[in-house]
Amino acid sequence: MATPKLNPLYKFQFEKAQDAFVLLYPEGMITLNGSAGEIIQMVNGQRDVDTIISELVAKFPDVEGIDKDIHEFLDHAHEKKWIKYVE
Amino acid sequence: MSSKPVLKTDVKNPLWLLAELTYDCPLHCPYCSNPVQMSERKDECDTETWKKVLSEAREMGAVQLGFSGGEPLLRKDLEALVAHASELGFYTNLITSGIGLTEKRIKGLKEAGLDHIQLSFQAANADENDLIGNKRHSFEQKLAVAKLVKQYDYPMVLNFCLTRQNIDKIADVLALSCELGGDFVELATVQYYGWAYLNRDHLLPTKEQLVAAEATVNRFRDTQGDDEPKFIFVTPDYYETRPKACMNGWATTFLTVTPDGSALPCHSAKILPLTFPNVKESSLEKIWHEDFSFNKFRGLDWLPSPCRDCDEKEKDFGGCRCQAFMLTGDMHKTDPVCDKSPDHYLIQAAIAKSKQPRENLFYRDPKTDIPVHLIQE
Ligand code: SF4
Ligand code: SF4
Numbered sequence: 001m002a003t004p005k006l007n008p009l010y011k012f013q014f015e016k017a018q019d020a021f022v023l024l025y026p027e028g029m030i031t032l033n034g035s036a037g038e039i040i041q042m043v044n045g046q047r048d049v050d051t052i053i054s055e056l057v058a059k060f061p062d063v064e065g066i067d068k069d070i071h072e073f074l075d076h077a078h079e080k081k082w083i084k085y086v087e
Numbered sequence: 088m089s090s091k092p093v094l095k096t097d098v099k100n101p102l103w104l105l106a107e108l109t110y111d112c113p114l115h116c117p118y119c120s121n122p123v124q125m126s127e128r129k130d131e132c133d134t135e136t137w138k139k140v141l142s143e144a145r146e147m148g149a150v151q152l153g154f155s156g157g158e159p160l161l162r163k164d165l166e167a168l169v170a171h172a173s174e175l176g177f178y179t180n181l182i183t184s185g186i187g188l189t190e191k192r193i194k195g196l197k198e199a200g201l202d203h204i205q206l207s208f209q210a211a212n213a214d215e216n217d218l219i220g221n222k223r224h225s226f227e228q229k230l231a232v233a234k235l236v237k238q239y240d241y242p243m244v245l246n247f248c249l250t251r252q253n254i255d256k257i258a259d260v261l262a263l264s265c266e267l268g269g270d271f272v273e274l275a276t277v278q279y280y281g282w283a284y285l286n287r288d289h290l291l292p293t294k295e296q297l298v299a300a301e302a303t304v305n306r307f308r309d310t311q312g313d314d315e316p317k318f319i320f321v322t323p324d325y326y327e328t329r330p331k332a333c334m335n336g337w338a339t340t341f342l343t344v345t346p347d348g349s350a351l352p353c354h355s356a357k358i359l360p361l362t363f364p365n366v367k368e369s370s371l372e373k374i375w376h377e378d379f380s381f382n383k384f385r386g387l388d389w390l391p392s393p394c395r396d397c398d399e400k401e402k403d404f405g406g407c408r409c410q411a412f413m414l415t416g417d418m419h420k421t422d423p424v425c426d427k428s429p430d431h432y433l434i435q436a437a438i439a440k441s442k443q444p445r446e447n448l449f450y451r452d453p454k455t456d457i458p459v460h461l462i463q464e
Contacts, residue, residue, distance in 0.1 A: 009270055011178060
């Protein structure tokens with residue numbers, strides 16, 4: 001099962017001023033929305049995608065179609081090179 | 088805070104702080120954006136003042152921090168300032184020529200929490216690099232530094248300033264960038280501020296050179312693998328018909344503090360006929376929200392004609408105040424880069440004039456005797 005980790009080029013942190021999670025990189029910043037922030041927060045090079053999904057389903061039991069959202073976002077994040085998959 | 092008389096309520100706080108620690112530099116690039124009349128080292132802010140500035144900026148929500156200059160490595164307290172900044176939660180960028188970046192320092196900076204190093208080159212070969220920076224063996228040192236940056240696992244941005252002198256060899260720049268393993272590479276055609284404005288007639292590439300260089304970069308991009316550097320090509324606005332949205336709008340996002348503590352909405356604004364506040368005398372909060380100069384060109388209310396009635400004003404805010412001032416002598420005017428500006432002919436005249444430079448090329452050097460009319464121009 002694929003296990004994502006953060007691309008070391010990016011630094012992930014919560015920004016009080018933005019009231020959001022952000023990805024920082026040389027001279028730039030990407031502000032993540034609420035759900036994107038929750039997902040990236042789970043990415044640590046240890047949890048595989050299934051684990052991320054089951055933990056987020058447990059955390060947000062009322063959100064429908066959460067697994068599809070997570071897959072979509074991870075695809076996007078991979079394409080943008082924010083994350084990589086551990087071999 | 089009980090009362091803030093001149094506070095504009097819709098003002099966003101800065102996200103970006105550029106800390107110009109010193110104007111001193113071992114190199115002498117003729118395109119340096121530092122002011123032609125540089126303040127002296129004895130006026131530089133001390134460590135405590137810088138720490139105060141960093142704390143205040145972070146408190147306001149700034150998150151990106153650039154340490155630049157001059158050459159910031161000349162400050163012995165750089166490591167201490169980086170440590171303070173990263174404790175505050177800044178993303179810290181070191182913008183350096185690489186001269187003086189020994190293994191000891193690169194290691195110390197890593198331990199202090201430095202996030203990224205941007206290394207500048209003057210050209211992709213030793214002869215031209217050392218000639219443009221006017222320092223022997225500097226290319227060699229830069230190559231060694233690039234290796235160390237990778238070895239210590241920093242994200243590495245390479246910066247090449249492109250001028251008429253080196254732009255035709257852009258293919259070599261692309262090859263060297265791949266060899267060194269840069270993550271991002273800025274191919275920055277020089278913008279004409281500071282020493283670069285003084286030397287503009289020599290530095291401005293021709294339109295043909297630019298087109299050819301951009302085509303080379305685009306062709307190269309098409310053949311690139313996934314892990315190769317991302318190239319960012321910056322064109323000089325002299326060949327554009329719309330100005331850049333300078334600094335994302337005056338005092339909206341960026342804050343620069345110069346070596347002597349002047350706070351500016353942009354790193355070149357010191358040339359404007361305005362009195363800028365100093366961080367030694369006032370808090371950043373107060374400066375950002377209440378200072379006359381910071382409010383002067385904020386928003387769209389101040390816009391001159393033809394910008395006032397233009398439907399593109401939200402895009403570029405009338406362009407760059409420094410460029411308007413340098414070219415027309417009036418900082419309130421539309422940036423002459425815009426072809427709707429009645430002053431646009433000044434840009435065309437500058438391009439024509441650059442074909443036959445009449446003055447000498449000056450190296451950046453505080454001791455250079457610069458003809459007075461060039462300073463006043
Ligand atoms: S442009 Fe050249 S002279 Fe100016 S600060 Fe950078 S390295 Fe030094
Ligand atoms: S007229 Fe002013 S607002 Fe309109 S495009 Fe030109 S610079 Fe921008």
